[in-house]
Amino acid sequence: MLDYAWLVLLFPLVGVILNALFGRRLGKRGAGVLASAMVGLSFVGSVLLLVALLGREETDRYVIRRLFDWISVGDFHVQVSLLVDPLSTLMATVVSGVSFVIHIYSIGYMADDERFVRYFAYLNLFVFAMLTLVLSENLLVTYVGWEGVGLCSYLLIGFWFERKSAADAGKKAFLVNRVGDVGFALGLILIFITFGSLSMGMVLEQGPAAGVSSGVATAIALLLLLGAVGKSAQIPLYVWLPDAMEGPTPVSALIHAATMVTAGVYMVARTHALFQLSTSAMTWVAAIGGVTAFFAATIALTQHDLKRVLAYSTISQLGYMFLGVGVGAYAAGIFHLTTHAFFKALLFLAAGSVMHALAGELDIRKMGGLKGKIPVTYWTFLIAALAIAGFPGLAGFFSKDEILWRTFLQTKVLWALALLTAGLTAFYIFRLVFSVFHGKSRVDKKVASHVHESPKVMTVPMMVLAALSVVGGYIGVPKILGGGNWIEHFLDGSLGWHLPTLTLTGAAHGTVSQEWTLLAVSVAVALAGIGLAYVFYVRKPDLPMRTAKSLGGLYTLVYNKYYVDELYMGAIVKPLKDVAGFLAARVDGPIIDGIVEGIGALVAAVGRGLQQLQTGLVRNYALGILLGAVLMLVYALVR
Amino acid sequence: MLTSLHYFILSGILFTIGAVGVLVRRNEIVMFMCVEMMLNAANLSLIAFSRYLNSVDGQMLVLLVMAVAAAEVVVGLAILVALYRLRPTVDVDDMNELKG
Numbered sequence: 001m002l003d004y005a006w007l008v009l010l011f012p013l014v015g016v017i018l019n020a021l022f023g024r025r026l027g028k029r030g031a032g033v034l035a036s037a038m039v040g041l042s043f044v045g046s047v048l049l050l051v052a053l054l055g056r057e058e059t060d061r062y063v064i065r066r067l068f069d070w071i072s073v074g075d076f077h078v079q080v081s082l083l084v085d086p087l088s089t090l091m092a093t094v095v096s097g098v099s100f101v102i103h104i105y106s107i108g109y110m111a112d113d114e115r116f117v118r119y120f121a122y123l124n125l126f127v128f129a130m131l132t133l134v135l136s137e138n139l140l141v142t143y144v145g146w147e148g149v150g151l152c153s154y155l156l157i158g159f160w161f162e163r164k165s166a167a168d169a170g171k172k173a174f175l176v177n178r179v180g181d182v183g184f185a186l187g188l189i190l191i192f193i194t195f196g197s198l199s200m201g202m203v204l205e206q207g208p209a210a211g212v213s214s215g216v217a218t219a220i221a222l223l224l225l226l227g228a229v230g231k232s233a234q235i236p237l238y239v240w241l242p243d244a245m246e247g248p249t250p251v252s253a254l255i256h257a258a259t260m261v262t263a264g265v266y267m268v269a270r271t272h273a274l275f276q277l278s279t280s281a282m283t284w285v286a287a288i289g290g291v292t293a294f295f296a297a298t299i300a301l302t303q304h305d306l307k308r309v310l311a312y313s314t315i316s317q318l319g320y321m322f323l324g325v326g327v328g329a330y331a332a333g334i335f336h337l338t339t340h341a342f343f344k345a346l347l348f349l350a351a352g353s354v355m356h357a358l359a360g361e362l363d364i365r366k367m368g369g370l371k372g373k374i375p376v377t378y379w380t381f382l383i384a385a386l387a388i389a390g391f392p393g394l395a396g397f398f399s400k401d402e403i404l405w406r407t408f409l410q411t412k413v414l415w416a417l418a419l420l421t422a423g424l425t426a427f428y429i430f431r432l433v434f435s436v437f438h439g440k441s442r443v444d445k446k447v448a449s450h451v452h453e454s455p456k457v458m459t460v461p462m463m464v465l466a467a468l469s470v471v472g473g474y475i476g477v478p479k480i481l482g483g484g485n486w487i488e489h490f491l492d493g494s495l496g497w498h499l500p501t502l503t504l505t506g507a508a509h510g511t512v513s514q515e516w517t518l519l520a521v522s523v524a525v526a527l528a529g530i531g532l533a534y535v536f537y538v539r540k541p542d543l544p545m546r547t548a549k550s551l552g553g554l555y556t557l558v559y560n561k562y563y564v565d566e567l568y569m570g571a572i573v574k575p576l577k578d579v580a581g582f583l584a585a586r587v588d589g590p591i592i593d594g595i596v597e598g599i600g601a602l603v604a605a606v607g608r609g610l611q612q613l614q615t616g617l618v619r620n621y622a623l624g625i626l627l628g629a630v631l632m633l634v635y636a637l638v639r
Numbered sequence: 640m641l642t643s644l645h646y647f648i649l650s651g652i653l654f655t656i657g658a659v660g661v662l663v664r665r666n667e668i669v670m671f672m673c674v675e676m677m678l679n680a681a682n683l684s685l686i687a688f689s690r691y692l693n694s695v696d697g698q699m700l701v702l703l704v705m706a707v708a709a710a711e712v713v714v715g716l717a718i719l720v721a722l723y724r725l726r727p728t729v730d731v732d733d734m735n736e737l738k739g
Binding site: 615618623 | 658661662663665731732734735736737738
């Protein structure tokens with residue numbers, strides 16, 4: 001099987017090509033089924049790779065399959081190879097599995113859309129790019145996948161491009177991503193200069209040993225971090241993700257919750273050997289993650305748009321993942337990535353289902369009392385909400401707790417912040433649950449009569465993800481609860497390399513009783529969050545309004561997302577636009593166009609001059625002939 | 640004492656008169672006659688050479704030139720007649736449609 005790893009990448013690519021060329025002929029059903037089938041085959045392939053890997057000895061799980069040579073210039077060689085190891089197979093399985101489920105959901109969700117076929121072509125292209133990113137052995141090929149997913153994100157966010165806000169959101173996402181990508185590219189260049197190769201195996205093997213100065217290591221790590229920050233929507237490059245909600249909801253579920261945004265976390269985990277060479281870089285990773293998690297959670301508390309709340313929630317949870325990898329708990333970060341993919345995708349799909357029932361309504365102030373009317377949506381949403389809140393037993397509980405525990409061992413400050421964020425998470429997600437599904441119905445009268453549950457093609461995928469949100473956590477049950485923390489063990493093959501005792505503050509192990517205490521505290525905080533939300537949104541529905549009023553300016557600040565978008569617009573976007581406008585009007589117009597047009601005018605003038613010779617009079621032409629003959633004669637005589 | 644030089648000078652003068660005539664005269668038929676004059680000046684020159692070099696080649700060439708002249712006149716006059724049918728004028732300056 002390992003020799004056929006490339007098939008996993010091939011299937012979605014074939015899907016794109018077939019849909020692009022023959023999609024119209026296949027019709028909506030055909031195109032949708034084809035695209036889903038292709039991703040399904042990729043999923044099967046990924047699982048088979050995983051199984052094949054498990055069948056090998058633990059030390060033998062770093063498999064490379066060379067595909068072809070891409071670049072060979074002087075000292076610069078880039079081979080396109082696939083890396084099959086625990087981390088990449090896990091990622092590939094999660095990506096293809098969640099994609100498959102969402103493809104099926106999309107068949108139902110996008111059923112009425114004219115550009116149905118194009119949607120599926122883009123979606124398949126995305127899966128191809130993401131799998132390339134995850135399975136690549138060479139950092140440059142990873143970068144290709146990285147850019148590819150950015151492109152697909154742009155295409156899919158701006159899918160309904162007739163809407164200006166959607167087109168703008170697509171542009172914003174791409175441009176902000178690009179800023180991060182500059183960092184990534186510079187990091188790659190620096191890696192090549194330092195190590196002479198972009199092959200991950202070489203870099204990670206030589207990395208710690210190469211005697212790289214900590215300055216260079218920090219520079220590389222920070223540049224790579226910049227790329228990760230852009231792709232994974234952390235501070236300061238997160239602003240594109242809330243706007244990205246303009247795209248179709250399945251896109252939000254797949255790209256902006258489960259897969260693309262996790263690429264940054266994956267990248268940091270993958271190159272962890274480089275990051276470990278620099279304590280300051282690790283500190284940055286953890287700090288950015290922790291602060292972003294808290295920051296985004298506060299904003300999520302105030303938003304009224306269902307998808308925006310989920311978007312900020314995603315940013316916040318990504319912050320958790322960054323926090324995890326920042327404190328050296330790489331496996332925990334990836335574990336959370338996996339569980340988050342399940343319940344966040346589900347949250348989005350359920351939100352899409354709610355929107356489907358309410359004819360596109362997004363404002364939670366216009367919802368309520370939907371529990372009885374759309375039961376499947378309600379129950380799946382509830383399960384996902386419990387998972388993200390960290391309710392004991394569900395997926396999110398295990399992964400979030402692992403991160404909290406490992407953070408506690410390194411830095412109490414970030415742990416406290418993360419714990420507070422956990423409470424906020426529970427609160428805002430149940431704010432959604434209670435506002436949307438419980439209480440009195442605030443739904444618009446016209447819409448209320450049409451409220452209906454979504455078709456099976458949408459609800460079955462949601463149920464699958466709900467099941468995963470429940471059982472997905474059991475691959476990482478910590479020792480104190482009787483499990484073997486299987487996932488940490490499994491990922492050791494990829495993430496345990498060269499793991500010296502490099503830590504942020506020095507403490508590496510805690511006591512069992514500490515761990516139990518922390519567990520209890522986390523659970524208490526989660527339950528408190530849920531309970532508080534219950535009070536605010538079910539018991540005393542006027543309490544939110546009163547609290548908002550009493551907080552006055554602070555509330556306005558948070559509600560307006562801390563005015564960050566306005567800040568960026570004023571400090572960066574507008575000046576750039578002004579410079580561009582100036583250059584266009586004063587340089588491009590008069591000078592460049594002037595030169596080009598000037599040459600044209602010159603030619604025309606010469607032509608007009610020569611035109612004088614064309615008098616039409618035969619005698620003038622005769623004179624010309626005579627003069628020419630005389631000149632030739634003279635020339636012949638003189639020579 | 641007529642030397643070959645005299646013949647050549649005469650030929651040159653005739654040629655020049657013909658050339659200037661072509662350039663200066665406005666009547667097409669007169670222009671044709673001037674062209675004929677240029678051809679005949681060349682003929683004269685050829686005959687003179689033939690005589691003073693004792694070679695028949697010059698005379699052979701003259702016969703050819705005359706044939707060409709005749710053919711040329713035929714074509715030229717045909718064009719002229721066609722033009723006259725278009726516009727009842729023999730003034731060459733009126734045929735300036737190719738101006739520009």
